[in-house]
Amino acid sequence: MSLVELHAIHKSFGALEVLKGIDLSIDEGQVIALIGKSGSGKSTLLRTINGLEAIDDGVIMVGGKKISERDTDLLALRLQVGMVFQQFNLFPHYTALENVMLSPQVVKKQSKPEAREIAEEMLTKVGLADKMMHYPDQLSGGQQQRVAIARALAMKPKVLLCDEVTSALDPELVNEVLAVVRQLAEEGMTLVMVTHEMRFAREVCDKLVFMHQGRIHETGDPEEVFANPKTPELSSFVGGLA
Amino acid sequence: MSEFSLWDIVYNLLLAARWTVLLSLTAFVLGGIVGLLLLMVRTAGNPWVVRFVRGYVELFQGTPLLMQLFIVFFGLPLIGLDVSPWVAATFGLTLFTSAFLTEIWRGCVESVGRGQWEASASLGMNFTQQMRYIVLPQALRIAIPPTVGFSVQVVKGTAVASIIGFVELTKAGTMITNATYAPFTVYGCVAVMYFLICYPLSLFARHLEGKFRNVAR
Amino acid sequence: MAYKFDFGAIVPHWELLVDGMILTTELTVIGAVVGVGLGIMGAWARASRAPVISQIVGVYVELIRNTPFLVQLFFIFFGLPALGVKLSEFQAAVLAMIVNLGAYSTEIIRAGILAIPQGQIEAAQSLAMNRVQIFRYVVLLPALKKIWPALSSQIVIVMLGSSVCSQIAAEELTFGANYIQAINFRAFEVYFVVTGLYLAMSILLRMGLKVLGNFLFERRRHV
Numbered sequence: 001m002s003l004v005e006l007h008a009i010h011k012s013f014g015a016l017e018v019l020k021g022i023d024l025s026i027d028e029g030q031v032i033a034l035i036g037k038s039g040s041g042k043s044t045l046l047r048t049i050n051g052l053e054a055i056d057d058g059v060i061m062v063g064g065k066k067i068s069e070r071d072t073d074l075l076a077l078r079l080q081v082g083m084v085f086q087q088f089n090l091f092p093h094y095t096a097l098e099n100v101m102l103s104p105q106v107v108k109k110q111s112k113p114e115a116r117e118i119a120e121e122m123l124t125k126v127g128l129a130d131k132m133m134h135y136p137d138q139l140s141g142g143q144q145q146r147v148a149i150a151r152a153l154a155m156k157p158k159v160l161l162c163d164e165v166t167s168a169l170d171p172e173l174v175n176e177v178l179a180v181v182r183q184l185a186e187e188g189m190t191l192v193m194v195t196h197e198m199r200f201a202r203e204v205c206d207k208l209v210f211m212h213q214g215r216i217h218e219t220g221d222p223e224e225v226f227a228n229p230k231t232p233e234l235s236s237f238v239g240g241l242a
Numbered sequence: 243m244s245e246f247s248l249w250d251i252v253y254n255l256l257l258a259a260r261w262t263v264l265l266s267l268t269a270f271v272l273g274g275i276v277g278l279l280l281l282m283v284r285t286a287g288n289p290w291v292v293r294f295v296r297g298y299v300e301l302f303q304g305t306p307l308l309m310q311l312f313i314v315f316f317g318l319p320l321i322g323l324d325v326s327p328w329v330a331a332t333f334g335l336t337l338f339t340s341a342f343l344t345e346i347w348r349g350c351v352e353s354v355g356r357g358q359w360e361a362s363a364s365l366g367m368n369f370t371q372q373m374r375y376i377v378l379p380q381a382l383r384i385a386i387p388p389t390v391g392f393s394v395q396v397v398k399g400t401a402v403a404s405i406i407g408f409v410e411l412t413k414a415g416t417m418i419t420n421a422t423y424a425p426f427t428v429y430g431c432v433a434v435m436y437f438l439i440c441y442p443l444s445l446f447a448r449h450l451e452g453k454f455r456n457v458a459r
Numbered sequence: 460m461a462y463k464f465d466f467g468a469i470v471p472h473w474e475l476l477v478d479g480m481i482l483t484t485e486l487t488v489i490g491a492v493v494g495v496g497l498g499i500m501g502a503w504a505r506a507s508r509a510p511v512i513s514q515i516v517g518v519y520v521e522l523i524r525n526t527p528f529l530v531q532l533f534f535i536f537f538g539l540p541a542l543g544v545k546l547s548e549f550q551a552a553v554l555a556m557i558v559n560l561g562a563y564s565t566e567i568i569r570a571g572i573l574a575i576p577q578g579q580i581e582a583a584q585s586l587a588m589n590r591v592q593i594f595r596y597v598v599l600l601p602a603l604k605k606i607w608p609a610l611s612s613q614i615v616i617v618m619l620g621s622s623v624c625s626q627i628a629a630e631e632l633t634f635g636a637n638y639i640q641a642i643n644f645r646a647f648e649v650y651f652v653v654t655g656l657y658l659a660m661s662i663l664l665r666m667g668l669k670v671l672g673n674f675l676f677e678r679r680r681h682v
Contacts (some may be wrong), residue, residue, distance in 0.1 A: 052360055071368065077451060078366040089361035093379050103365035146405055148361075304661040306622035308633060309654040316646040320462040363615060370585075394525065401527035405626060412530055425537035433526045440525035 002061075003028045003158055003190055004049060004081070009058035011044055018044045020214040022058070026159060031191045033201035033222070036211035037237065042194045044210065046161050048191065050081040058118030063158070079107070086164040088144045090136040096123060096147045097132040100154045108155070115154075122150035126180050142173030146180055153184075160184065162193035198238070202226055210234045246422045252431055258414030259435050266397045267411060268332050273339025273396070274389075285351055285377075286369055295344065302341030307402050310334050315406045324384075331403035339396055346392060350385040351377055383454055387430040392448035394440045401436070411435055466648045472639045481633030482549075486631060487618040487664070490556030495610065496555060498564025502602075503570050503594060516565065523562030529623045531555050536566060536627045543549070551648040552621065552629040560617045567609050571602030606674040615661050622657070632656060 011019040015124035018041045026032060034042040040221070047053040048060070051074045060067045060077075067077050090099050104110045110118070123132055127145040136144055145165055152160055155236035162181065166174045178200050185204050186193055195201055201208060201222060208222040210233075216223065220236045229235035284295040296425065314337075325333070354377050362376045398430040404413035415432040419425045469476075505518045523531065534559075536551035546554065576600050583597040600625040603610070625634035636653040 040392070050364055052363065075366050078364055081364075083356060083361075084365035085361060085364075087357050089355075089357035091358065091376055091380075093383070102364075102375060103367065106371050107366040151365070216281060246607055272579075301658065304619075304653045304658045306619040306633070308622045308625075309650055312650040313654060314649065316650060320647055366652065395661060398525075398527040401529045403624060404529070405623065410529065415530070415533070424541075425533070426541035427538070429530060429534040429538045433522075435529050436526040436530060437522065441521060444521070444525055 002026060003030075003063065005059075005061040006045075006049070006238065007061075009045070009048060009057045009060070011041075011048060011053060012056055018214050019048070019055075022216060024209065024216065026190060026192060028158075028190055029188045030207060031185045031189075031205045032193070032207045032209060033205040034183070034192065034194045034209050035196075035198070035212060035237070036217075039081045040211040041214045042211045043163055046192060046194050049159075049161055050078050050083050052083075052214045075107075079155065080158045081161060082152035082155055082159070083161040084148050084152050084163065084165050086144070086167050088136070088141070088148045088168070090144055090151075091095040091134050092147055094173050095133050095135055096128060096139065096150075099136070099147055100151045103151070104154050118154050123147070125153070125183075126150045127176070140173060141169045145177045147170065149177075149180055149184075159190045159192060162191060162195070164194050164196065166195075166197060198226075210237065212237075246418070246424070248427065250422070251422065251428055254418055255411060255414055255428075255431055257436060258409060259411045261408070262397065262400050262436075263439065264327070265328075265331060265335065265400045265403060265408070266393070266453060268340050269335035269400070270393055270396050272336040274343055276374065277343035278341035280340060281347045281351065282373065284348065285343070285373065288360040288424050299341045302338055303345070307334075307338055307399050308405060310338055310418070311402060327403070327408035329398070330406055331408045333351050335396065335399055335403065338399060339392075342392055342395070343389065346388050347381065347385050350381040350388075353384055354380045387409045387447050387454060390450060394443050394447070397440050398436065399442070411451040450459060457458055462647060466652065468643045469652055471650055472635075472642070475635040475639055476632065476653065476656065477631035479630065480660065482629070483618070483621055483631040486552055486621050486624065486629070487558055487614070489553050490560055490617055490621070491614045494506060494557045494560025494567075495614075496563050497561030498568050499560060499599070500567035501565030502522060502572055505565060506572050506594075507606045508569065515611060520562045520565050521592070523559055524566070528555065528559050528620045529626065529662075531559060532624060535549055546628040548624075548627050551627055552557060552624040552631070555618055555624070556621060559620070560613065563613045563617075564610060566604050567613060568602060570609075571604075571606035572598055574605055577604055604672075607668075607672045607676065611672070614668060615664055618664055619657060 004024075004026040009019050009022040010017070012050060017029045018039075022041075022045055024045075034046060036042045044053055048055050051060075051069075054069055062077055062080055090096075091102070096101060096118055097116070100122055101112075101115040104114060104118055105113040112227050119133065120129070123129060126149055128143060128146055128150070131139060131147075132141060134143075136147070139147065139229070145168075149160075149165075165181070166177050168210055169177065174197070178197065181193070182200075182204050193201075205216075205222050208225045209216055210218045210225070210231075212218075212233050218229065218231050225234070226238060229238055280295050280298070283291050291334070310330060311334040314334040315325065315327070316327045318330065357373060358376050358380070362372045367375070401412040402408055404410060404416065407413070409417070411432055415428050419428045422428060494625070501516050501520065504512045505520075507513060532555040535555050536546065536548070539546065539551075566576065579597055580593060583593045588596070621631055622633040624631050625637055628634065632653060636649050640649040643649070
């Protein structure tokens with residue numbers, strides 16, 4: 001059974017229809033890359049998966065359970081689906097450690113020592129054991145993004161959504177973040193990422209989803225899709241990158 | 243006619259100034275509580291509530307404080323509440339303060355970026371948790387300087403309460419003037435006392451502004 | 460026994476309210492024009508390099524901003540005659556509004572001046588403009604444009620504040636209201652209606668200032 005299933009998802013912003021009927025299933029342990037031009041709907045699609053964007057029509061199922069727009073359902077959904085943002089969105093008034101501890105404490109009602117143990121574990125995992133007491137503005141972009149990943153992981157999500165997690169970073173900081181994501185993939189974490197790092201997608205992902213004008217245009221095994229794009233749009237997209 | 247020395251004038255004004263301070267503090271604290279409640283319900287986003295709060299702010303910012311006090315003072319007895327000038331002044335100034343503070347704080351809450359709301363939502367927080375742990379702590383830092391600055395407006399606003407007969411600094415000034423026929427001295431002293439209350443608050447607000455401008459967290 | 464509202468009791472006195480609104484408008488227009496003019500001079504003095512003048516203006520600004528308008532009004536109307544300055548109710552009210560708005564607009568306009576990029580002034584200097592020319596042609600208009608919303612709000616505040624001028628018997632709108640309620644004993648009704656009139660006036664004033672701002676700042680760009 002799939003972990004997350006999307007059926008016939010529709011979403012418009014005013015008159016502009018950005019998602020025109022999306023079907024997608026995400027299996028446990030799968031690593032999926034969403035690619036496409038900007039405006040193709042890939043980021044919006046990602047944001048519907050944890051309910052940051054409300055959908056106009058369609059069904060989202062997580063763990064076989066349908067998610068409605070009721071607040072309680074949304075909160076339950078977000079306990080299962082974590083998210084990492086392009087702009088990190090760390091809480092500037094908390095240290096790295098506090099950023100990671102906060103949600104386990106207030107949402108999951110874990111005790112402070114418990115939350116702290118998990119937070120330390122996660123920060124160590126992303127290689128920031130020595131930066132726990134730093135505030136976000138004392139960290140580089142790459143370090144901030146790794147804290148954001150640790151923060152999402154501390155909630156023990158079943159799926160982690162990554163929205164262009166390296167796009168806001170200086171080039172020399174990209175690799176330290178990608179290394180963390182790669183490690184997560186190798187450990188069997190279910191990942192859905194919107195990315196422009198094609199080489200990374202090719203190496204790490206199990207499944208590539210190419211979006212074009214609000215639809216899933218082509219999908220398949222990354223090696224194969226990159227080697228033999230079936231549609232002219234994907235081949236021009238891939239060609240334009242090469 | 244009784245002889246008033248300068249000391250008598252100052253002493254009597256100082257006694258009355260206690261009421262100015264007390265009225266200011268009461269209105270500021272109660273107004274802050276009401277303002278915070280309005281801010282919370284407004285930020286939660288029900289469109290009717292948003293419209294109501296907007297109208298409330300518009301009403302209190304678009305009419306004279308004196309009219310607000312008159313309406314409270316003459317209106318409450320009509321619904322069977324007999325009110326003293328003290329109660330009417332406290333009630334009126336509380337509403338006035340709450341409208342201004344809620345508007346000041348709304349700006350501060352809105353300056354906390356959308357990403358903070360989204361990140362905390364993604365971590366499974368509900369509205370109350372988002373407000374309590376993420377938005378308010380950040381908004382508060384920005385809000386402190388203008389809030390302290392507004393306290394000066396509250397102190398000055400209490401002078402208007404003299405017109406509905408509450409005996410505070412300004413009213414005492416008028417009464418002493420009527421007894422001494424020395425308006426220049428008396429109103430001069432009254433002005434100095436207001437200045438001594440307000441100027442430190444103004445300086446403090448400016449100091450905080452400079453301090454918070456340079457610090458991100 | 461429930462109170463019976465009688466708003467009709469105001470109708471016979473409507474002319475008093477109209478007269479009051481006219482006087483409030485006069486006070487506001489004169490106070491705003493002269494007060495902002497004073498504020499421009501004050502801001503110029505604050506930004507100038509003459510420390511004594513700048514400090515004197517600074518003291519004036521702080522004194523006014525940290526005392527109630529009502530006390531300023533009483534001081535001018537009741538206190539100044541002791542120095543031989545005797546003013547009519549209207550003159551005292553107008554002077555108080557000018558002095559009050561002058562102080563606030565000094566601070567507001569100064570903030571606008573400080574926000575002008577240094578490059579603008581350097582460019583004007585390298586075009587051999589003198590300091591007055593730089594202020595007049597390069598600094599003033601963009602500075603005013605930047606702070607026009609804040610200045611507009613302050614003018615509305617001063618208009619609303621003029622309501623306390625009734626206390627020295629300047630015959631503005633609140634004075635009219637006090638007069639009517641003393642005759643017909645319908646205080647709540649009268650003040651309720653007058654509050655509505657003030658609300659309408661403040662909305663109109665805000666709109667008027669917005670139109671004026673567009674006229675002053677937007678059109679000139681294309682000339």
